[in-house]
Amino acid sequence: MTEFTEDQILRYSRHIIMKEVGGKGQEKIAAARVLCIGAGGLGSPVSYYLAAAGVGALGIVDSDVVDLSNLQRQILHRTADVGRPKVQSATEKLTALNPDVTVVPHSLRLNSTNILDLIKKYDIVVDGTDNFPTRFLINDACVMAKKPLVHGGILRFEGQLTTIVPNEGPCYRCLFSEPPPPGFVPSCQEAGVLGAIAGVIGTLQATEVLKLILGVGQPLIGHLLSIDLLTMEFRKVRIPKDRNCALCGEHPTITELFDYEEACEL
Secondary structure (H helix, E strand, O other): OOOOOHHHHHHOHHHHOOOOOHHHHHHHHHHOEEEEEOOOOOHHHHHHHHHHHOOOEEEEEOOOEOOHHHHHOOOOOOHHHOOOEHHHHHHHHHHHHOOOOEEEEEOOOOOOOOHHHHHOOOOEEEEOOOOHHHHHHHHHHHHHHOOOEEEEEEEEOEEEEEEEOOOOOOOHHHHOOOOOOOOOOOOHHHHOEOHHHHHHHHHHHHHHHHHHHHOOOOOOEOEEEEEEOOOOEEEEEEOOOOOOOOOOOOOOOOOOOOOHHHHHHO
């Protein structure tokens, strides 16, 4: 049981007065360990709101440095951070926002040999990456490790998110069985992205994480939420669990991790 100080009670008072959270719910948040993969467009709002909420331990994974072009949407970073490692910049901002939170920087590039050892230290994983090979790797690792995963993706004015809880609903491969071929889907660098869509999807991802921690509401398990900011249309569609899914189906054929970049390049 967490003993909150008077300052902490004041800090989290708007949570504590909610019947869905309360003191016990805030204790759950304080005890939670969340891994945010990516400290960019999605990872910035996700980690910022989770830190503000008082998540006990927040792991940040990124191997990149801050670029001037990032600042249009990656709200964790400032102009003075250009050229610095993103995890270093993120750790400073998140710790300054809430010293209660233990921010754990992981300056590394995820691959099939290190991801399982990393995610086993956390309760929930958030996918804030921007490429399909890493998304599939994260999905596969979380299903194998039975870790809840909150996925998000953005491009131009559009975004999508879903929540994957192994053994409770479909996985990412039930929706997309394989990564698309190279060049089939343009990247943000090629097609552009409205900065604000990163904030919309990222805050929704943070909301899904908090719902999972608290055990309240209806997380997007088995559903995909798609958003188009040009038309302000929100569409929620059901994702059926694929009995023949190579990863989580009745007779899985994917039983170990491998790196997808090579497969995408072939």
